[in-house]
Amino acid sequence: xxxxxxxxxxxxxxxxxxxxxxxxxxxxxxxxxxxxxxxxxxxxxxxxxxxxxxxxxxxxxxxxxxxxxxxxxxxxxxxxxxxxxxxxxxxxxxxxxxxxxxxxxxxxxxxxxxxxxxxxxxxxxxxxxxxxxxxxxxxxxxxxxxxxxxxxxxxxxxxxxxxxxxxxxxxxxxxxxxxxxxxxxxxxxxxxxxxxxxxxxxxxxxxxxxxxxxxxxxxxxxxxxxxxxxxxxxxxxxxxxxxxxxxxxxxxxxxxxxxxxxxxxxxxxxxxxxxxxxxxxxxxxxxxxxxxxxxxxxxxxxxxxxxxxxxxxxxxxxxxxxxxxxxxxxxxxxxxxxxxxxxxxxxxxxxxxxxxxxxxxxxxxxxxxxxxxxxxxxxxxxxxxxxxxxxxxxxxxxxxxxxxxxxxxxxxxxxx
Amino acid sequence: xxxxxxxxxxxxxxxxxxxxxxxxxxxxxxxxxxxxxxxxxxxxxxxxxxxxxxxxxxxxxxxxxxxxxxxxxxxxxxxxxxxxxxxxxxxxxxxxxxxxxxxxxxxxxxxxxxxxxxxxxxxxxxxxxxxxxxxxxxxxxxxxxxxxxxxxxxxxxxxxxxxxxxxxxxxxxxxxxxxxxxxxxxxxxxxxxxxxxxxxxxxxxxxxxxxxxxxxxxxxxxxxxxxxxxxxxxxxxxxxxxxxxxxxxxxxxxxxxxxxxxxxxxxxxxxxxxxxxxxxxxxxxxxxxxxxxxxxxxxxxxxxxxxxxxxxxxxxxxxxxxxxxxxxxxxxxxxxxxxxxxxxxxxxxxxxxxxxxxxxxxxxxxxxxxxxxxxxxxxxxxxxxxxxxxxxxxxxxxxxxxxxxxxxxxxxxxxx
Numbered sequence: 032x033x034x035x036x037x038x039x040x041x042x043x044x045x046x047x048x049x050x051x052x053x054x055x056x057x058x059x060x061x062x063x064x065x066x067x068x069x070x071x072x073x074x075x076x077x078x079x080x081x082x083x084x085x086x087x088x089x090x091x092x093x094x095x096x097x098x099x100x101x102x103x104x105x106x107x108x109x110x111x112x113x114x115x116x117x118x119x120x121x122x123x124x125x126x127x128x129x130x131x132x133x134x135x136x137x138x139x140x141x142x143x144x145x146x147x148x149x150x151x152x153x154x155x156x157x158x159x160x161x162x163x164x165x166x167x168x169x170x171x172x173x174x175x176x177x178x179x180x181x182x183x184x185x186x187x188x189x190x191x192x193x194x195x196x197x198x199x200x201x202x203x204x205x206x207x208x209x210x211x212x213x214x215x216x217x218x219x220x221x222x223x224x225x226x227x228x229x230x231x232x233x234x235x236x237x238x239x240x241x242x243x244x245x246x247x248x249x250x251x252x253x254x255x256x257x258x259x260x261x262x263x264x265x266x267x268x269x270x271x272x273x274x275x276x277x278x279x280x281x282x283x284x285x286x287x288x289x290x291x292x293x294x295x296x297x298x299x300x301x302x303x304x305x306x307x308x309x310x311x312x313x314x315x316x317x318x319x320x321x322x323x324x325x326x327x328x329x330x331x332x333x334x335x336x337x338x339x340x341x342x343x344x345x346x347x348x349x350x351x352x353x354x355x356x357x358x359x360x361x362x363x364x365x366x367x368x369x370x371x372x373x374x375x376x377x378x379x380x381x382x383x384x385x386x387x388x389x390x391x392x393x394x395x396x397x398x399x400x401x402x403x404x405x406x407x408x409x410x411x412x413x414x415x416x417x418x419x420x421x422x423x424x425x426x427x428x429x430x431x432x433x434x435x436x437x438x439x440x441x442x443x444x445x446x447x
Numbered sequence: 448x449x450x451x452x453x454x455x456x457x458x459x460x461x462x463x464x465x466x467x468x469x470x471x472x473x474x475x476x477x478x479x480x481x482x483x484x485x486x487x488x489x490x491x492x493x494x495x496x497x498x499x500x501x502x503x504x505x506x507x508x509x510x511x512x513x514x515x516x517x518x519x520x521x522x523x524x525x526x527x528x529x530x531x532x533x534x535x536x537x538x539x540x541x542x543x544x545x546x547x548x549x550x551x552x553x554x555x556x557x558x559x560x561x562x563x564x565x566x567x568x569x570x571x572x573x574x575x576x577x578x579x580x581x582x583x584x585x586x587x588x589x590x591x592x593x594x595x596x597x598x599x600x601x602x603x604x605x606x607x608x609x610x611x612x613x614x615x616x617x618x619x620x621x622x623x624x625x626x627x628x629x630x631x632x633x634x635x636x637x638x639x640x641x642x643x644x645x646x647x648x649x650x651x652x653x654x655x656x657x658x659x660x661x662x663x664x665x666x667x668x669x670x671x672x673x674x675x676x677x678x679x680x681x682x683x684x685x686x687x688x689x690x691x692x693x694x695x696x697x698x699x700x701x702x703x704x705x706x707x708x709x710x711x712x713x714x715x716x717x718x719x720x721x722x723x724x725x726x727x728x729x730x731x732x733x734x735x736x737x738x739x740x741x742x743x744x745x746x747x748x749x750x751x752x753x754x755x756x757x758x759x760x761x762x763x764x765x766x767x768x769x770x771x772x773x774x775x776x777x778x779x780x781x782x783x784x785x786x787x788x789x790x791x792x793x794x795x796x797x798x799x800x801x802x803x804x805x806x807x808x809x810x811x812x813x814x815x816x817x818x819x820x821x822x823x824x825x826x827x828x829x830x831x832x833x834x835x836x837x838x839x840x841x842x843x844x845x846x847x848x849x850x851x852x853x854x855x856x857x858x859x860x861x862x863x
Contacts, residue, residue, distance in 0.1 A: 279740070297713075298742040300732035304779075309725030316716035316754060324695070326714040327743070338732060363720075 032373065032390065032426070034288040034333065034440055039377050039428070041284035042435045044078040044149065044214060047276030049086050051212040056271050060210055061090065065141030068207075069094025069110055070131045072156040073149030073226060074117065075214055077103040078432050080147060083212075084108055091145070093134060097127035097155045117154045120165055128158045128195060138207035146200075146209050150216035150434040152226025153186060158194045160261075162254050168192050171251065178247035183224050187235045187243055190227040190263065192255065197263035200229030201270045209270045215277035216434050222272055230270050233263035278302075278436040281377055282337040285438055289333035294442065296333045303338030303439070307352040308359035308410060310340050311372070314441050315363020318370050321443045330369070330443040339436045342382075348414020351382025353437055357389030357424065358415045360441075362406055367393035369444030375426050378434040384416045386425040388437070398422040448806065448842070450704040450749065450856055451791050455844070457700035458793055458851045460494040460565065460630060463692030465502050467628040472687050476626055477506065481557030484623075485510025485526055486547045488572040489565030489642060490533065491630055493519040494848050496563060499628075500524055507561070509550060513543035513571045533570045536581055544574045544611060554623035562616075562625050566632035566850040568642025569602060574610040576677075578670050584608050587667065594663035599640050603651045603659055606643040606679065608671065613679035616645030617686050625686045631693035632850045638688055646686050649679035694718075694852040697793055698753040701854055705749035710858065712749045719754030719855070723768040724775035724826060726756050727788070730857050731779020734786050737859045746785070746859040755852045758798075764830020767798025769853055773805030773840065774831045776857075778822055783809035785860030791842050794850040800832045802841040804853070814838040 040046065051057065061067070069091045071080040076098040084091050084107045094110040096103065099117040106112070113127030135144065159168060168189060175185045190197035201209045211230045213222065222231040240259050244251065251259075278301045286296045303310055317334055320326050328334065340352045350358075353374040360372040375381070375388035399406045399422050409418040419425045456462065467473065477483070485507045487496040492514040500507050500523045510526040512519065515533040522528070529543030551560065575584060584605060591601045606613035617625045627646045629638065638647040656675050660667065667675075694717045702712045719726055733750055736742050744750065756768045766774075769790040776788040791797070791804035815822045815838050825834040835841045 298736065298740070299715075300729070300736045301740070302735050303729065303732045305725040305728035305732070306722065309721040310729060312721035313716070313719065313726060313729045316719045316721070316752075319718050320714065320716045324714070324717070336732075 034285050034292065035373050035375050035438060036428070037288035038281050038285035038438055039431055039433070042276035042281045042377055042433050043431065044075040044276065044433055045082040047214055047280070048079045048082040048147065048212055051273045051275040052083060052086055054273060057210055060143045060208060063141045065139060065143060066093070067091050067143050067145055068134045068138065069145050069147070070134065071096045071147035072152040073214070074099050074102055074151035075149035075433060076147060077112065079149060079212070079214065080110060081107050083145060083147060084110065095127060095131040095134060097124070097131065099151060099155065115155050117151050119169060120154045120157045124155060124157050125165065128156055132158065132203060135204050135207065138205060140206045142207040144204050144207050144209045146211040146230055148211060148226045149214040153189065156195060156226060156229060160192055160194045160258050163192045163258055167255055171249065171255070174249050175247060180243065180247055183221065184243045186224050186227045187240055188259070190233060191240055191259045191261065193227065195229050196227035197223070197233035198228060198231055198267055199264065201267045202264055204269060207269065211270060211272040213272060213274045214433065214435060215274050216436060222274070230267070231272060232265050232267050237262055276433060276435050278337040281435050281438050282335050285335050285440055286333070289440070294331045294333040295328050296335060297328055299334060299336045301337040303336045303340060305340060307340035307342050307355040310439070311356040311359030312363050314372060314439065315360040318364045318367060318372070318441055318443060322367050322370065331445040332443050334441040336439045337436060342413065344413050346412030346414060348409065348412040349384060349417060350413050350415035351376065351384055351386070351388070353381040353388030354384070354386065354415035354419055355410070355413065356439060357391045358406060358410050358418050361391035361395040364393050365396045371442040372439065373426065374437060374439040375428070376437050377431060379428040379431040385427060386416065387428040388426045389415070389419045389424050390426050391424050395422055395424055448789065450701050450708065451789050451854060452844070453704035454697050454701035454854055455793050455847055455849070458692035458697045458849050459847065460491040460692065460849055461498040463630055463696070464495045464498040464563065464628055467689045467691040468499060468502055470689060473626055476559045476624060479557045481555065481559060482509070483507050483559050483561055484550045484554065485561050485563070486550065487512045487563035488568040489630070490515050490518055490567035491565035491849060492563060493528065495565060495628070495630065496526060497523050499561060499563060500526065511543060511547040511550060513540070513547065515567060515571065531571050533567050535585060536570045536573045540571060540573050541581065544572055548574065548619060551620050551623065554621060556622045558623040560620050560623050560625045562627040562646055564627060564642045565630040569605065572611060572642060572645060576608055576610045576674050579608045579674055583671055587665065587671070590665050591663060596659065596663055599637065600659045602640050602643045603656055604675070606649060607656055607675045607677065609643065611645050612643035613639070613649035614644060614647055614683055615680065617683045618680055620685060623685065627686060627688040629688060629690045630849065630851060631690050632852060638690070646683070647688060648681050648683050653678055692849060692851050694753040697851050697854050698751050701751050701856055702749070705856070710747045710749040711744050712751060713744055715750060715752045717753040719752045719756060721756060723756035723758050723771040727772040727775030728779050730788060730855065731776040734780045734783060734788070734857055734859060738783050738786065747861045748859050750857040752855045753852060758829065760829050762828030762830060764825065764828040765800060765833060766829050766831035767792065767800055767802070767804070769797040769804030770800070770802065770831035770835055771826070771829065772855060773807045774822060774826050774834050777807035777811040778826070780809050781812045787858040788855065789842065790853060790855040791844070792853050793847060795844040795847040801843060802832065803844040804842045805831070805835045805840050806842050807840050811838055811840055
């Protein structure tokens, strides 16, 4: 638990922003003496903005925060605070975005737009291109979601219908420099994907977009198809981007925390994206190997993976991907001594539950059996919340205010 | 490829048996000067028996080989060669088993039964308990298979209906010592599971068996239920068991071969048992990590897993679990330089195909696209054979004559 909590601490918006603003590139911008205009978007926008405002000590005099309803926590100097719809953008999204764009007017080369980006930024920052409406974008997004398209594909289409995404926001900043601080929730930190990359050159092309349209057989009106065919910026000379909190930071911090406690560590992946229960089975098979042959590491050891697994729901139960991974791994490590698997979402909210994830060990399944519960059947029903709740294996952190995907740690103690 | 082939070589029946017979415990038995009676069962029985006969140089004068139809390749001294049904036991299974039991009569303490066990032994070595018929066993096995029971569960039931399984064969050997050499195809080498453990104390109990019956709601006639309730031996003092070829040997040999070629190696698991395509995605996520952060190992490195993944077939295509794993990992390593994933079945036969598995790299998906093939769609249709065949990524070794599960190797070259 300590390892996981320390890791989450490292990716809290406040700590992440502070670290980024202490970097040399940002200090250089400050030394130019121009204006610093704040634009913060996403679910962590308020907390990132507050941290930036406080740590820059009066340097920020103007700006806009656009966050999800209920996510702002008071005034921040002269910064305008807007709340808007998420995951579906609404009228307030448009209003907030217009306010942000107004702040860009008349900026000079010496000025800096401090652009703080966090998860949810795609929905919370939007101005459709001319001739396109929010409803158009919602319709296309809906069609894509229903077809099983991934977030990268959805953003690929959505950004082309937008006047601020796919690098277009940075173009609108004109001569001013955009210093972007990104709290990443996209695996592999693809910067053109996070919040649909308002200040990042778009790596995808018209051809890619049309391929996605064909792949899922989307039906779009001709005006939208024309808009999709307008190419996005492929180069931006006025942007510096710092990825400050990401699943990599999360995993590295977990690794360091485990190291300090005397565990040998191995970071397997920060882009784990397979089915949650299968990831649990895979990790359990590593645990068995440590137990029987001391491979891949001699205990005491911590084997760390990060990413965002998926759950294809078939049952009617309650749970989340971290709980699914944890319960599945409990089946695989059954009977092993001093073996623990913890899997948590860094946002503290795993699926539609009040738990961040689960923490299981070699005795978890036996405990469930004593309670008359069949772990396999509960997993099959995707009812992992109730399974883990029954045996006291839920991890509850409360909402953490950050969102950089999930962390899974296999801890094997020394039994020699 | 070289690494995989060297690994398979280490688990060929001949090499595995030779190694076991050079061990001290066997030499001790030989030094007693008693008779050595050979009983070899399983798909590799003939090859194991031949290797034992040749390397013991005339010490074996009597014995029985029971293997699958078409799997014997000529005379072996005075040893009787029987072929029988697999995977469904038949009259010849019973006849062969009776012959083997006859050889046990009148043996003394000084005598040794050299018992060579390989995959398929469950079907090829059978004598139902009194009042039970082969049809009964077939019926129960069929019910279990249809209910989705695992091999461990199936064997748990089947062994209790048998007069030779679950340690009962060793009891029938009386005073003679049973020296068992096991080529393991059961993950984790649970010796009471391999060939249903004729010479190994049964770790499962009447209670376990009744739980399985309930779990799958099997319908059995009362006589069978009574037989199931007879406890199996829990201790055997006249048995020495050597596991000689197993997925562990396979993985260790792969690791050594990769090491010799200059790769740093990591053995993650020898009991991987999750869904094949999800294992491929997991391994690909490790490949991406090596590529981006040089974790868990700096290239050049080889990351090795062994086990027996599963495929839940939904499509109508042709393939096997290794091909499924390989194609899935190809999607995940798309675009990575000097990154190769090879996954092969040690028996050379992956699923109902003529391939042992697949070998893919970062360019595999692009090659398929150039051919107008959609790798995701082919994977969805379980048509991995045709996908990998189209791009020249199938691995064909031909039947190897051994069967110790699968080997997957991720190779990351040095691009610095």
